[in-house]
Amino acid sequence: MAYNSNYGNSFQRTTPIVLNLIIINVLVFLAQMLIGGNQEPNKVADLFALHHYKSDYFAPYQIVTHMFMHGSFGHLFFNMLALFMFGVMIERVWGPKRFLIFYISCGLVAAFAQLGNYVINFWEIDHMVLGNDLNMQYQASLQRGYTVGASGAIMGIFAAFAYLFPNTELIIFPIPVPIKAKYAVAIMAAIDLFGGVYPTAGGNIAHFAHLGGLAMGFILVIIWNKTNKKTFY
Numbered sequence: 001m002a003y004n005s006n007y008g009n010s011f012q013r014t015t016p017i018v019l020n021l022i023i024i025n026v027l028v029f030l031a032q033m034l035i036g037g038n039q040e041p042n043k044v045a046d047l048f049a050l051h052h053y054k055s056d057y058f059a060p061y062q063i064v065t066h067m068f069m070h071g072s073f074g075h076l077f078f079n080m081l082a083l084f085m086f087g088v089m090i091e092r093v094w095g096p097k098r099f100l101i102f103y104i105s106c107g108l109v110a111a112f113a114q115l116g117n118y119v120i121n122f123w124e125i126d127h128m129v130l131g132n133d134l135n136m137q138y139q140a141s142l143q144r145g146y147t148v149g150a151s152g153a154i155m156g157i158f159a160a161f162a163y164l165f166p167n168t169e170l171i172i173f174p175i176p177v178p179i180k181a182k183y184a185v186a187i188m189a190a191i192d193l194f195g196g197v198y199p200t201a202g203g204n205i206a207h208f209a210h211l212g213g214l215a216m217g218f219i220l221v222i223i224w225n226k227t228n229k230k231t232f233y
Contacts, residue, residue: 014084015091017100022080025150028068029076045069049146050111052118056139057146063115067107069148071204079150086161093164094224102160102220103153106213110152113212117196152209155192156217158185163221189214 014022036044050066051058070076091099161168162185169178172187179187189211196207 013088015088015096015099017091017096017103018083018087021083021087021103021150025068025070025076025080029070029073032069045146045148046143049148050114051146052142053115054118055142057143063108063111064104066111066146066148067150067153070150071148075149079154082154083150083157086157089165090157090160098224102156102217105220106156106216107150107153109216110155110206110209110213111147113152113215114147114206114209117206117208147206147209149206149209151206152213155188155210155213156220158188159214159217160221161185163218163225185214 032044036042046057047059048062048065048069050062070079087099087103090102094102162181166180166182168181170181170184171178172184192205192207192210192214195205196211199207
């Protein structure tokens with residue numbers, strides 16, 4: 001995704017919270033690679049990725065730590081690119097403190113949405129009485145089925161951007177024509193909703209985490225914009 005507009009140097013300089021978030025995410029990813037990478041079993045993921053609450057590896061702090069981890073370089077790169085492209089503009093509107101609160105809030109709601117998705121997907125087996133062998137197999141499956149990434153918080157940023165700059169034109173690869181931000185985000189939301197309701201076999205995208213972050217982003221920007229009646233385009 002890219003802008004189809006030029007906002008000058010003032011929007012090209014990275015703002016402090018965006019810069020520090022990018023640094024933290026990159027450093028955490030480097031630590032993941034140095035300590036164990038993405039090979040299984042992955043002790044880093046066991047500790048800090050978000051697991052189903054029924055998993056032996058679940059810990060409450062994972063609701064926060066998972067959003068600073070990534071599953072691959074491509075996953076990291078595109079999330080940080082989106083954070084830079086859209087987060088800088090949002091931080092300039094709100095200032096560092098409010099932007100950080102917004103980012104973390106969207107990431108937390110995304111985590112709870114994903115935990116809710118775990119509850120729904122595993123409802124039947126979670127309420128079965130399993131023997132030792134079956135329980136060990138189930139726990140091994142839960143160990144591998146963790147969630148990582150800043151995508152929920154990034155989707156919140158997309159929501160805020162679409163609300164504050166609705167008519168800004170974006171290029172979404174591979175669509176060759178510019179699309180206004182308000183329509184681009186609606187398309188992304190529809191894709192995530194369809195992917196969440198009709199998941200593909202072997203799919204590894206946390207669609208409901210995306211939707212949770214997106215919803216929280218819209219809620220916060222609507223509430224906060226009541227005290228700031230500026231309209232941005």
